[in-house]
Amino acid sequence: MSKSYFITAIHTDSGKTLVSSIFTQALHADYWKPIQAGYPRDTDTVMKFVHNNKSRFHKEAYLLQAPMSPHAAARLEHIEIHLDNILMPRTENTLIVEGAGGILAPISDTQFVIDIAAKFKLEVILVCNIYLGSINHSLLTINELKRRKIKVKGIVFNGPENTETEDIILKHSGYPYLLRVKQEKKITQEVVNRYAIELMSTWSEK
Numbered sequence: 001m002s003k004s005y006f007i008t009a010i011h012t013d014s015g016k017t018l019v020s021s022i023f024t025q026a027l028h029a030d031y032w033k034p035i036q037a038g039y040p041r042d043t044d045t046v047m048k049f050v051h052n053n054k055s056r057f058h059k060e061a062y063l064l065q066a067p068m069s070p071h072a073a074a075r076l077e078h079i080e081i082h083l084d085n086i087l088m089p090r091t092e093n094t095l096i097v098e099g100a101g102g103i104l105a106p107i108s109d110t111q112f113v114i115d116i117a118a119k120f121k122l123e124v125i126l127v128c129n130i131y132l133g134s135i136n137h138s139l140l141t142i143n144e145l146k147r148r149k150i151k152v153k154g155i156v157f158n159g160p161e162n163t164e165t166e167d168i169i170l171k172h173s174g175y176p177y178l179l180r181v182k183q184e185k186k187i188t189q190e191v192v193n194r195y196a197i198e199l200m201s202t203w204s205e206k
């Protein structure tokens, strides 16, 4: 069975879909967003940026209308999200799985987005943004991942380069640095492909 990775972040709007596009293109992987709350669909965004003849894009387990926390968006539609109803797509390919919001975004009154990674024993790729306050947000997320004994492949920094912020997060986490995505004027297929090539220059499945 090939590897699967869970892309999560310290927040919503952190760049998970952008980073998922980069990893999907780099690894010619399949992509899956188990829970989508609000539009545009992240899957449509990734399909716009990823072009190779191997990647497949799998259907969400829950496609919710409201751009809200998944637990609330589901309640608006009089449904409840159950982890048991979230089944891994059938594929022999590497799979990039994107969360929703941060790791403790609720999917129901009792479970969280990170429980999806735990259920399928997915290795996490953590997107840490660079802004004043993001060290605290990153270390809070990292401490919770450690407490839950979630395996982490490494960190992708997203935002303007700040070595003080990045170094202290890497030091306290002990996680490997994977990539830095700068603030880009516009996200295009070319930008995604450029980062995919950069990622592959140091990537190792081990």
Ligand SMILES: Nc1ncnc2c1ncn2[C@@H]1O[C@H](COP(=O)(O)OP(=O)(O)OP(=O)(O)O)[C@@H](O)[C@H]1O
Pocket (backbone or CB within 6 Å): 009, 011, 012, 013, 014, 015, 016, 017, 018, 019, 042, 099, 100, 101, 102, 158, 159, 181, 182, 183, 184, 185, 186, 187
């Ligand atoms: N480094 C960057 N440069 C330019 N734009 C960026 C960058 N990172 C993210 N964005 C933009 O910020 C917005 C939010 O990013 P994205 O949709 O990837 O967040 P997300 O973490 O996937 O959010 P969600 O929790 O809803 O899935 C998008 O319009 C995206 O293109």
Ligand SMILES: C[C@H](N)[C@H](N)CCCCCC(=O)O
Pocket (backbone or CB within 6 Å): 012, 013, 036, 037, 038, 066, 067, 068, 069, 070, 100, 101, 102, 104, 105, 106
């Ligand atoms: C709607 C948004 N774009 C994401 N899909 C879901 C964000 C969940 C946030 C939950 C919270 O308040 O932490």
Ligand SMILES: [Mg+2]
Pocket (backbone or CB within 6 Å): 016, 017, 018, 042, 098
């Ligand atoms: Mg997204």
